[in-house]
Amino acid sequence: xxxxxxxxxxxxxxxxxxxxxxxxxxxxxWFRIAELGASERSVGKRYAEAAHWLEGDLDPDVxxxxxxxxxxxxxTSPVIFCGLDAATASEVEPAFARAGRFVFSxxxxxxxxxxxxxxxPEVNADHMALIARQRRERGWSGAIVTNANxxxxxxxxxxxxxxxxxxxxTAFAATLQAVSGAGYPGVASLDILGNIIPYIGEEEPKIERxxxxxxxKVSGEAIAPAAFVVSAHxxxxxxxxxxxxxxxxxxxxxxxxxxxxxxxAEWRGAPAxxxxxxxxxxPIRVRSEPDRPQPRRDVMEGRGMTTVVGRVRADTVxxxxxxxxxxxxxxxxxxGSILNAELMVSTGEIPRRPS
Ligand code: NAP
Numbered sequence: 001x002x003x004x005x006x007x008x009x010x011x012x013x014x015x016x017x018x019x020x021x022x023x024x025x026x027x028x029x030w031f032r033i034a035e036l037g038a039s040e041r042s043v044g045k046r047y048a049e050a051a052h053w054l055e056g057d058l059d060p061d062v063x064x065x066x067x068x069x070x071x072x073x074x075x076t077s078p079v080i081f082c083g084l085d086a087a088t089a090s091e092v093e094p095a096f097a098r099a100g101r102f103v104f105s106x107x108x109x110x111x112x113x114x115x116x117x118x119x120x121p122e123v124n125a126d127h128m129a130l131i132a133r134q135r136r137e138r139g140w141s142g143a144i145v146t147n148a149n150x151x152x153x154x155x156x157x158x159x160x161x162x163x164x165x166x167x168x169x170t171a172f173a174a175t176l177q178a179v180s181g182a183g184y185p186g187v188a189s190l191d192i193l194g195n196i197i198p199y200i201g202e203e204e205p206k207i208e209r210x211x212x213x214x215x216x217k218v219s220g221e222a223i224a225p226a227a228f229v230v231s232a233h234x235x236x237x238x239x240x241x242x243x244x245x246x247x248x249x250x251x252x253x254x255x256x257x258x259x260x261x262x263x264x265a266e267w268r269g270a271p272a273x274x275x276x277x278x279x280x281x282x283p284i285r286v287r288s289e290p291d292r293p294q295p296r297r298d299v300m301e302g303r304g305m306t307t308v309v310g311r312v313r314a315d316t317v318x319x320x321x322x323x324x325x326x327x328x329x330x331x332x333x334x335x336g337s338i339l340n341a342e343l344m345v346s347t348g349e350i351p352r353r354p355s
Contacts, residue, residue: 122269150332242295
């Protein structure tokens with residue numbers, strides 16, 4: 001039987017995010033892994049030789065794929081999932097978009113550009129409106145759609161329903177970020193075992209700006225950023241997967257903890273996202289135990305796509321505080337990109353293949 005799924009390429013396929021794409025796309029109903037790209041170090045090798053595979057079994061079909069260079073004349077799939085570092089992405093991603101491909105980026109390079117959507121579909125599916133402007137202004141037949149920094153994603157999902165209902169004025173965010181957020185091999189074990197590193201390069205300004213863009217409103221073909229201010233503290237902790245964010249929030253119209261819990265638990269996000277293969281149901285799970293969420297216990301909630309929120313309580317400085325946690329390489333990277341691509345298939349922006 002002919003496989004009518006859309007062929008996709010994963011660039012940066014050997015890295016932490018690239019490997020998560022491979023795991024998440026296993027048996028995907030709409031997308032088929034056709035090509036894998038990485039650096040010169042890996043090009044020409046079978047994937048199984050090029051990658052230091054980290055988790056679970058590697059599908060033999062994927063293991064046998066010969067790694068290609070990240071070049072649109074050598075990689076032909078219409079959908080490109082990227083797990084590239086920022087410097088590589090700055091050259092590679094526009095080259096693919098210019099060549100008519102739909103590029104789903106995890107790098108910081110284009111996130112804050114005025115014509116590039118920074119998407120979490122449940123939160124801001126309408127930000128896709130920027131794509132028409134991007135194509136017109138850059139002369140591209142393809143497009144770049146970005147994902148946020150993984151901690152920004154954790155915080156933004158938890159803040160979105162509260163902002164929508166009560167209007168956030170001020171946000172304080174302290175992160176506890178897993179080691180897989182630094183890629184592979186990432187942070188040296190002697191630096192992180194039994195330790196906390198209270199610094200992650202460039203992380204705090206990214207969190208402060210990206211949340212404002214993601215929770216901003218579409219106005220024509222531009223985004224008016226959310227008007228609240230964010231203060232972020234970023235910390236690396238000895239956890240394998242799962243970024244935790246402790247949030248204190250001030251509001252225009254302050255909710256009680258009970259009102260906030262109800263809004264968070266009932267929130268389902270943009271209707272356009274419901275029923276998509278990678279959409280978690282519900283997008284937020286609120287836990288009532290006093291010691292949750294915990295990465296070890298909660299990180300795979302909703303196949304790693306659900307944001308787990310707990311400890312929703314009154315704050316002594318602002319109005320409300322809570323703890324949010326989600327999987328950094330799934331919800332915060334590969335799974336988020338896959339959901340963005342599914343949204344574009346469901347709206348017809350990415351054509352399906354005839355069956
Ligand atoms: P990583 O583990 O270091 O992987 C980097 C990948 O890029 C590898 O496949 C590497 O291939 C490839 N690469 C490096 N230089 C290249 C070049 N010149 N040309 C082509 N490919 C090249 O990094 P990661 O953690 O997966 O992160 C990837 C991106 O996602 C980064 O921009 C990061 O900021 C972002 N991100 C990461 C997370 C996370 O939780 N890890 C979350 C959100 C966003 P070789 O193996 O061949 O060198």
